[in-house]
Amino acid sequence: MSNKRNTIDDRLKVIISVGDDSGIGPEIILKALSSKEIPNNIDTLIVGSKINLKNTYKKLKSLGVQNIVDPSNYQIHDIEIPFEINKPKQSNGNSSFFYLKKAIEIVQKYRNAALVTGPICKKSWALAGHNYSGQTELLAESCQVNNxxxxxxxxxxxxxxxxxxxxxxxxxxxxxxxxxxxxxxxxxxxxxxxxxxxxxxxxxxxxxxxxxxxxxxxxxxxxxxxxxxxxxxxxxxxxxxxxxxxxxxxxxxxxxxxxxxxxxxxxxxxxxxxxxxxxxxxxxxxxxxxxxxxxxxLGLPFIRTSPDHGTGFDIAGKGIAQSQSMVEAIKTAIDLTKGSRLFNAH
The missing domain is CATH 3.40.718.10 (Isopropylmalate Dehydrogenase)
Structure with missing residues (x-):
């Protein structure tokens, strides 16, 4: 990994990019972080819209959802991208693209860090002018890896x-x-x-x-x-x-x-x-x-995981999205990074 990584703070840092704001990404992140399966000694940073995360928290609370964290208690790298009301999919695609770009930049600054990505909509990325077949391809390009x-x-x-x-x-x-x-x-x-x-x-x-x-x-x-x-x-x-x-x-x-x-x-x-x-x-x-x-x-200079499902637009905002795959994505990022022989030896 790059020598420019932080060599002072050797705690494992987990960077979470929110994904599409209009999908279930914000909901499953807030739910997953409340899970007792997630270790308490992990340094977590969420990359996304602070306003949207707070609004999601309020909405879920109003629906009676109990097992969620208050985003105010977490580090958030706040990114606010101009939202065009008449072009919602394009705007959300643009936001999720830049959340991931920033998350990739951040994760490479740390000695021991992993990236967890929320689900995005490929069509929304295309509407916003970001022509990638998925997050994997942007990750590979950003990290300059071919295989x-x-x-x-x-x-x-x-x-x-x-x-x-x-x-x-x-x-x-x-x-x-x-x-x-x-x-x-x-x-x-x-x-x-x-x-x-x-x-x-x-x-x-x-x-x-x-x-x-x-x-x-x-x-x-x-x-x-x-x-x-x-x-x-x-x-x-x-x-x-x-x-x-x-x-x-x-x-x-x-x-x-x-x-x-x-x-x-x-x-x-x-x-x-x-x-x-x-x-x-x-x-x-x-x-x-x-x-x-x-x-x-595989092939990146850090561990990257993501839930094995899409944006769930049809159930977004209803408080019913299951968060187990996001819990597993966070746990896997931790397990694979800590379990690797490369841990603390970059």
């Missing part, structure tokens, strides 16, 4: 096993997936996943899902595995003897062991799975982990 990835992670409340799934491709149409996949891409994503896991495990066990049903069934159900994916996996494995790599595995069974490890204490475990495309990875992790799943960006 980055979208990891979904969850810690089982039953066994304490951590369930990790990295996506080889992300928000693209399904028909584009085979076109984007390549040996170079698969190697770069396996490198990311292995590097991440080695921060916590000496010799990680990784799995890779096949692209086609039954991993192609020797070319009968799809040719990619037979033509080049098997060779790509084998060549990476040959170059990385300190990682035990399994696959390509038939996608319909690849996550069976994950479900067992999530529920059963003595079940065999693995450290990470590489999924070939978005829904291939997201469906099993959301079914198995429910609200415990968290989005994490």
């Amino acid at each position: 980055f990835g979208m990891l979904f992670t969850a810690k089982s409340p039953i066994t304490n096993w951590r369930f990790n799934t990295l996506l080889a491709t992300t928000h693209i149409p399904l028909c584009e997936v085979p076109k984007q996949l390549s040996t170079k891409l698969i190697h770069s994503k396996l490198n990311l996943l292995a590097t991440f896991c080695k921060n916590y495990v000496e010799k990680p066990i990784l799995k890779i899902a096949g692209l086609n049903p039954h991993a192609g069934e020797e070319g009968i159900l799809g040719s990619e595995e037979h033509d080049w994916i098997n060779d790509a996996v084998n060549s990476w494995s040959e170059q990385n003897k300190d990682v035990h790599l399994l696959g390509p595995i038939s996608p319909d069974t690849c996550w069976n062991s994950s479900a067992k490890a999530w529920r059963e204490d003595k079940a065999p475990t693995h450290n990470g799975i590489l999924a070939m495309y978005h829904d291939q990875g997201l469906i099993p992790i959301k079914v198995i982990a429910l609200n415990y799943s968290v989005n994490t960006t």
